[in-house]
Amino acid sequence: MPLSNIEIVHQDDALLVINKPTLLLSVPGRAEDNKDCLVTRLQEHGYPEARIVHRLDWETSGLIVLARDADSHRELSRQFHDRETEKAYTALCWGQPEADSGRIELPLRYDPPNKPRHIVDFEQGKHALTFWRVTARCGDWSRVELTPITGRSHQLRVHMLAIGHPLLGDRLYAHEQALAAFDRLCLHASLLCLTHPQTGERLRFESPAPF
Template sequence: MPLSSISIVYQDHDLLVVNKPTLLLSVPGRAENNKDSLIQRLNQNGYPDALIVHRLDWETTGLMVLARNAAAHSELSRQFRERLVARTYTALCWGQLAARQGQIELPMRYDPPNKPRQTLDFLQGKTARTYWRKLSTHESHTRVELSPHTGRSHQLRVHLNALGHPILGDPLYAHNDALNAAPRLCLHATTLDFYHPATQQPLRFGCPAEF
């Protein structure tokens, strides 16, 4: 598959920063018809050394960092594991958020009967924390900045839905009105801050949402 849909934001000998398009897996799925992915396209189109460090959902767009050697992969993985990487997302969520900012702390777990959905679980769920800040208010929705403290699968989608403000265009969690309010999931990884794996220089990348 072509690389044209993936924008290379930055590259050097140790890492790549890319802007992932929507409807593209970060890594290949298990099914034979689900092999097309960001890492596969990069590996086959000029970046055979690219290694996945973290993921974005199939529908989510935005910034991802990839390593280009084993040492960089180990160091970047450590930064994610120790929560040294700062990320913000832009989202459009249903309705009007009353406060200007807030924090969501609701434990989550995988929901096997409803794969690939996640669910809230106050007994067996893993800690999940999201900070949010209102950017602008519109007639039927609110534009928000989201900062995940933890990195649970679907965390931002589940947390906003739990508040009664699902992300527009979300096929897994949004009610029909919110689902039909946008042609795609309105969730974009906007900024990414981390330390260069070789030099430890602080790096910051930004990529505005296109919705």
Template sequence: MRKYCPPIEPFLSIVYEDSSLLVLNKPSGLLSVPGRDLAHKDSLTSRVQQSYSEALTVHRLDMDTSGLVVMARSPEVHRKLSRLFQNREVDKTYLARVWGVPAADSGEVDLPLICDWPNRPRQKVDFEVGKPSFTRWEKISSSKESSLLRLLPVTGRSHQLRVHMQAIGHPILGDPFYANSEALAAAPRLLLHAGALSFNHPETQERLHFTSELPDSFSA
């Protein structure tokens, strides 16, 4: 178990706010919600609630993943936003630097996932009892040993993108759970970033689109 050392700067990065919702930029290394252990109380949610006590968690990113997170500012908006995510009406785009160079310029991964219970929180591919999990990917650029991919998850299973990339032979660099030793050592953090979100505003129905700049650590 790694020691939890969440980044302090920036303490809170707000991309957008109105009377209904907040869009935050979560840094890698910060939990989305507090853990049970006292040492894991610091999180994006607890930081937000210091200034916006009414804020409610709608969805999460893994601790090691950076990027965009939406929070609701009322129970009613929380219900509406949660419904958008459940009905796959939120377009999510991730960027990942992976080990190696995929032969194709794009592809799809359709592999069912389930918790690897003895090794939780790890997930695994299981064709008998796994839940349907589908990811589209596109190659943006490649260097000698790695590639920058655009990942478009259709479903939203835990660790989906991380397991799917490992399953096709291109684990995400810096992944402490799924990368091989070379891919793990190739980056100081998990190089997975929630770079864009699009959805209809739960109250006005206006189409909203948010982006988050790719961190410098993703450079080849």
């Protein structure tokens, strides 16, 4: 598959920052028909050394960084593990939150009987923390900025569902009205800040949401 719909936001000898489109895996899936993904496309079209550092869900679009050598991969991975990076997402959620901002601290775990869904589980779930802020109110839905402090799978989607405001177009978690409100998952990685693994410079990247 070509790189035609993949925007390279930044590139240098150490890293690539990509604006990933929706409906593209970050890494290959287990099934044979899920081999097409962001890292494979990059490796096959001029960046054979590209290494994934973190992931975005298949339906989530936006900013993602890849390393171009082993040392950079190690350092960037450490920054994500130690929560030295900054990430923010733009989303559209169903309904109108009563407050203008808040925090969601609910433990999450994978739910094998309903894969690939995740659920809130106070006994077996792993700690997960999200901050949210309403940036616009638009009738049946709201535009929110979501800041995950932890990086659990489906964290933002499950946390917003848990407070009664599922994301629009979410085929896994949205109710019928929220699902029908938009033709894609309205979740976009709009801000990414990290420290350059070679120069030590603090880098900031922004990408406006396409919805």
